Amino acid sequence: MKLHAISIWAAAIVAATLAAVAPASAQTNVLVFNEARVLRDSAAGQVIATRLEAIQGEMDSELRAVAEPIQAEVERLNAETEPMTQEAIQQRPDLMQRIQAVQQQGQQVEVLRRRLSQELAATERQALRPVLELLPTILEEIVAERGAHIIVDRANLVYAAESVDISATVIERLNQRLPTVAVNRVRLPQGGEGQAQQ
Incomplete structure (x- = not known):
């Protein structure tokens, strides 16, 4: 047990020593970007969120319009059958x-x-497509400008200094190139299973 702890400690010292003596050119330049923030705070992301909320409201209204009469009939049936036994209900073909x-x-x-x-999910995917298609181009530009080797999503990190977070730059460039997007409701066939009609 002790031997294992010493070997881990020794390995950590060796790694730290190697990092200290490695040439500057061998250092990895890492950038961080917060995809969730970009999608939430960009102009296109806000258009998508606002429109999706409105579409969901429309869908909720459609569902309520169908469900409420059924719920009313269930309540009527419950009131009529409450004093009856199961046998008595089964002897009433109308009920x-x-x-x-x-x-x-x-x-x-x-x-x-x-x-x-x-x-709703298909509508969101369709609306996000132009944003997600443009993001790699913007990220590649920033990587080239900053001489970076790696970009990591902030969601996967415990800590990153603000100086390496490029989210604001990504949002700014995305806003310049894609200030808005079309968000049109995707309608599926009546069966509900199948390809989205685009």
């Missing part, structure tokens, strides 16, 4: 038909909810 209809409609609402969720 059984309504119960089955409500169950089917409930399944249809769940299918619609899943389709709308998929549409």
Whole structure:
């Protein structure tokens, strides 16, 4: 146990010594950028977020318009069948038909909810595409300008000095080249499964 601890300590000293005597040209220049911040704070990112919120509101309204009448029927059925036994309910074809209809409609609402969720995700992907296509070009430019070797996303770091964080520069250049983006709702086929219609 002690021997292992000493060997780790010795390895750390050797690594530190090698780093100290390595020539300056061998140092790795690392930059940091916060992709989440770029997508949140850039002009295009804010347009996307605002529009997605509006689209989600539209979708919520569509879902409510379908679900509320069904919920009202469920409440009516509950009130009518509360004093009845299961046997008595089953002897009433009219009630059984309504119960089955409500169950089917409930399944249809769940299918619609899943389709709308998929549409929102597809809409977001489509809206982000131009931003994500432009980002590598901007990052490559900054890498060349600063003579960097590596860019790391800040989300993967415990600490990075502000001097190596290029997020503000990325946002500034992204705003210059892509001040806005089109955010159009993607509609999936009625089945909900399948390719997004673009």
